[in-house]
Amino acid sequence: MAIIIDLDLLLTQRGLSVGEFAAAVGITPANIAVLKNGRAKAVRFTTLDAICRTLGCQPGDVLRWVPDDETPAH
Template identity: 90%
Template sequence: MAIVVDLDLQLAKRNMSVGEFAAAVGITPANIAVLKNGRAKAVRFTTLDAICRTLGCQPGDVLRWVPDDGANDGQDGGS
């Protein structure tokens, strides 16, 4: 999966530390690191809502899709 979480950029724009952001969103700094490092398998809508509310942004400002290398546009070549 090639969903990229651009929290670093958003935090830098607002001069906000990870600890400050984590406290405002209500999740641990360790979970922020999981999101930032691309290790998250899912994000709850309530967490995404809190992120957007804290940053004053839209989900698309935080999440973006990048195609995987060798992606076959959803076609598996089978019949």
């Protein structure tokens, strides 16, 4: 998939654990792991809104596109 989710970087920059972040966003730590590991097939706008609100960022800070030939292997 050519969409990369940069949650690891954002959580590290803000000093948040996955558990703290999951509680603030209102989803399970398991679902955060799915997002962080690039296994998500979709993200609801309400979830993206909660992520951005919690992290104080824009959607483009969370999601980025890279061409398929540059996508890191998971």
